[in-house]
Amino acid sequence: MILPSFELHRPSSLAEAIDLVRGFEARGESYDFLSGGTDLLANYKCKINVKRHVVSLRHLPELLGISRDSIGAGELLWRIAESQEIHESFPALAKAAEWVASPLIRESATIGGNLLQDTRCYHYNQTYWWRVAHESCLKAEADVCRVVPGEKTCVATYCGDLAPVLLCMGASVRLVGPDGSRDVPLSAFYIDEGIQRFVKKPSEILSEVRIPTEARRRKVAYRKLRLRQSIDFPDAGIAFAAELSGSRIVNCWIASTAVGSAALLHPDVAQKAMGRDLGEPLAGELAAALVASARPYRNTFFAPGYRKEMLGVLLRRAMAEVGGFEPAPSQSAAG
Numbered sequence: 001m002i003l004p005s006f007e008l009h010r011p012s013s014l015a016e017a018i019d020l021v022r023g024f025e026a027r028g029e030s031y032d033f034l035s036g037g038t039d040l041l042a043n044y045k046c047k048i049n050v051k052r053h054v055v056s057l058r059h060l061p062e063l064l065g066i067s068r069d070s071i072g073a074g075e076l077l078w079r080i081a082e083s084q085e086i087h088e089s090f091p092a093l094a095k096a097a098e099w100v101a102s103p104l105i106r107e108s109a110t111i112g113g114n115l116l117q118d119t120r121c122y123h124y125n126q127t128y129w130w131r132v133a134h135e136s137c138l139k140a141e142a143d144v145c146r147v148v149p150g151e152k153t154c155v156a157t158y159c160g161d162l163a164p165v166l167l168c169m170g171a172s173v174r175l176v177g178p179d180g181s182r183d184v185p186l187s188a189f190y191i192d193e194g195i196q197r198f199v200k201k202p203s204e205i206l207s208e209v210r211i212p213t214e215a216r217r218r219k220v221a222y223r224k225l226r227l228r229q230s231i232d233f234p235d236a237g238i239a240f241a242a243e244l245s246g247s248r249i250v251n252c253w254i255a256s257t258a259v260g261s262a263a264l265l266h267p268d269v270a271q272k273a274m275g276r277d278l279g280e281p282l283a284g285e286l287a288a289a290l291v292a293s294a295r296p297y298r299n300t301f302f303a304p305g306y307r308k309e310m311l312g313v314l315l316r317r318a319m320a321e322v323g324g325f326e327p328a329p330s331q332s333a334a335g
């Protein structure tokens, strides 16, 4: 597949990138940001939402740096997976980064691009000619949803691995644009709609992921279901975090990915765990509640019924890792 033509801009500072955006906005010209390009350019090759200008954020010094408090949006996933500081303080985040795609993709892919990757759907992530032959969908060239006929909003699935872990850590993102900068908690960042996706304005650049000190007190685990362990996107993913007093849960968080158009916290399910002992009986109870609340669509590889059931399995395994107990046995392809 051949990349369609666009004008590539390579600013050398964040201020220069924002100046470029100011100009495009004033002239009404379309543009995209480019980090590793592992998501954006794959979509461009399928002629999905191609823009006239592409602003490369690669090598912007303001988007680099890894510490326990902050990760620059331009940091590569392999560097996060192998960072000693991240390993020691947030092992689940290192693991989620290590589980993204394949080693080659992690050499280009950034944490910013991971959080902002496009939503995915069987009817959308196809070549242009496939889409035309199947009359396309409302996220691309048509105005009809092929997954839920009659649906007027997009149900494409968000499939990022890092967002659920960062949600459980209480992280926020720093957005910088022509109107200044602002910090948005990740819990208020995503919108459960496949086209709109998040509250970031098109002109804003994600510069940094900020990690609160409370995250260091939380024990976090992440589990992911995917077809091929060597490369695939999650077809379901669950992060679980707890603050413990002995085996008693003082506070806990559950977040999912790849079962809706956003990565989401599940406070109603997590609430049931407050003050309880972290063990298999509680894990079974929370897993049943989570499965009952989930509504995945038929738009990724595995059937929605299977993905729904697997959410429970993944949660039990994540809770078992945090609590140090044996999860109930199950037959599955989950990681």
Ligand SMILES: Cc1cc2nc3c(=O)[nH]c(=O)nc-3n(C[C@H](O)[C@H](O)[C@H](O)COP(=O)(O)OP(=O)(O)OC[C@H]3O[C@@H](n4cnc5c(N)ncnc54)[C@H](O)[C@@H]3O)c2cc1C
Pocket (backbone or CB within 6 Å): 032, 033, 034, 035, 036, 037, 038, 039, 040, 041, 042, 057, 073, 074, 077, 099, 100, 101, 102, 105, 108, 109, 110, 111, 112, 113, 114, 115, 116, 117, 118, 159, 160, 161, 162, 204, 205, 206, 207, 231, 232, 233, 234
């Ligand atoms: C075969 C394959 C397997 C994959 N498997 C996984 C997987 O298992 N798990 C997973 O999570 N992802 C997976 N991905 C998706 C993708 O590779 C990753 O999410 C990656 O981290 C995206 O980062 P990037 O830097 O390449 O983003 P890009 O492609 O450069 O950008 C993605 C989007 O974010 C925007 N963007 C990027 N950075 C910024 C910024 N700083 N500010 C504002 N906007 C920005 C771009 O405009 C674009 O819309 C896979 C991709 C492929 C091709």
